Amino acid sequence: MYEERILKEIIKLKEKLAVEKDSPLAIQIPEGLKQYATEMLEELKDYKPVLFVDPCFGACDIKDQEAIDFGCKALVHFGHNYMNKPLINTYFVPVGYLFSKEEKEFIFSEIKKLNLKKINLVTTTNFLDDILEIKKELISSGIEVLDSKETMHVRKHMVLGCDSSTIIDKENPIIYIGDGVFHPNNLGFVFEERDIYVINPILRETKKLEINDRFVRQRYGLVAKALTSKTFGILVSSKHGQFRLRFARHIQEKLEKLGKKVYLFASDYVKEEYILGMKIDCYVNTACPRIAYDDFANFKKPIITPQEVSLLEDMTKEFKVDQIRELENYYSRE
Numbered sequence: 444m445y446e447e448r449i450l451k452e453i454i455k456l457k458e459k460l461a462v463e464k465d466s467p468l469a470i471q472i473p474e475g476l477k478q479y480a481t482e483m484l485e486e487l488k489d490y491k492p493v494l495f496v497d498p499c500f501g502a503c504d505i506k507d508q509e510a511i512d513f514g515c516k517a518l519v520h521f522g523h524n525y526m527n528k529p530l531i532n533t534y535f536v537p538v539g540y541l542f543s544k545e546e547k548e549f550i551f552s553e554i555k556k557l558n559l560k561k562i563n564l565v566t567t568t569n570f571l572d573d574i575l576e577i578k579k580e581l582i583s584s585g586i587e588v589l590d591s592k593e594t595m596h597v598r599k600h601m602v603l604g605c606d607s608s609t610i611i612d613k614e615n616p617i618i619y620i621g622d623g624v625f626h627p628n629n630l631g632f633v634f635e636e637r638d639i640y641v642i643n644p645i646l647r648e649t650k651k652l653e654i655n656d657r658f659v660r661q662r663y664g665l666v667a668k669a670l671t672s673k674t675f676g677i678l679v680s681s682k683h684g685q686f687r688l689r690f691a692r693h694i695q696e697k698l699e700k701l702g703k704k705v706y707l708f709a710s711d712y713v714k715e716e717y718i719l720g721m722k723i724d725c726y727v728n729t730a731c732p733r734i735a736y737d738d739f740a741n742f743k744k745p746i747i748t749p750q751e752v753s754l755l756e757d758m759t760k761e762f763k764v765d766q767i768r769e770l771e772n773y774y775s776r777e
């Protein structure tokens with residue numbers, strides 16, 4: 444059934460592909476779709492497709508430069524939405540999951556059970572189409588689903604693991620529909636005072652998100668270690684949507700003013716094993732913000748965010764969560 448859906452998307456894609464049939468086409472698919480990779484390549488074989496098999500973590504991770512290097516005329520990125528202006532003509536094919544009738548009924552009844560009058564409703568790109576349909580039903584049943592914002596990077600009611608800016612309302616509860624904890628955790632980091640409910644219709648589970656005291660305490664613990672660190676390594680990713688070199692340079696200046704020794708380390712994928720053995724006391728991560736938040740325990744040295752460097756200057760400053768999309772000025776390659 445899912446396979447059929449992908450094939451339908453490929454037929455639609457072929458109708459709009461503005462490249463010659465024998466022009467090489469670069470393809471990227473998320474891990475979850477790799478089981479259908481050969482069928483997808485077969486469907487696109489007239490375009491001489493090249494599949495980039497590196498793990499793809501999001502639309503921040505498009506292989507546009509690599510597609511150019513491979514002589515491709517366009518890139519097709521399955522599973523995610525547009526996030527940044529690509530360097531090559533790129534077709535985004537989201538291929539979302541469609542909830543079953545029972546799963547939709549579960550979402551609706553769980554929201555009703557919460558007995559809330561006004562809600563913020565969010566999900567990921569995978570479930571967005573269905574959620575917009577459920578939104579209409581909720582409104583007809585008397586629940587006010589608050590408006591949200593569309594940006595260059597997210598559609599209305601859509602969140603990323605580093606961007607919850609679609610939510611504009613400042614006080615009402617947030618309901619996240621979807622699976623996993625990656626995206627809801629970012630909501631918890633950003634909206635620390637808010638009631639956040641996570642409804643997973645696939646597991647038939649509803650939970651209230653509990654996150655923040657522990658999260659902020661852990662972060663201040665790492666900042667305390669950074670305060671006594673003398674030598675810093677700033678991590679910069681070359682991934683298109685994570686590339687924050689100018690921001691890294693800005694952080695370098697700040698740290699140097701504090702008397703620290705600072706070095707810049709670049710890689711595509713940020714991994715501690717690439718930097719092990721170097722004489723560094725503390726890292727500052729400018730790549731995917733979730734590396735510092737979710738993987739800090741896997742690093743032998745403290746790893747802090749660019750925003751936490753401001754706390755090194757003055758511990759009374761407000762604690763801010765690193766949201767990659769808020770740093771557009773520093774982000775652009777141009």
Ligand code: SF4
Nearest residue numbers: 500501503604605731
């Ligand atoms: S930067 Fe990290 S959290 Fe943001 S979209 Fe990419 S992988 Fe997801």
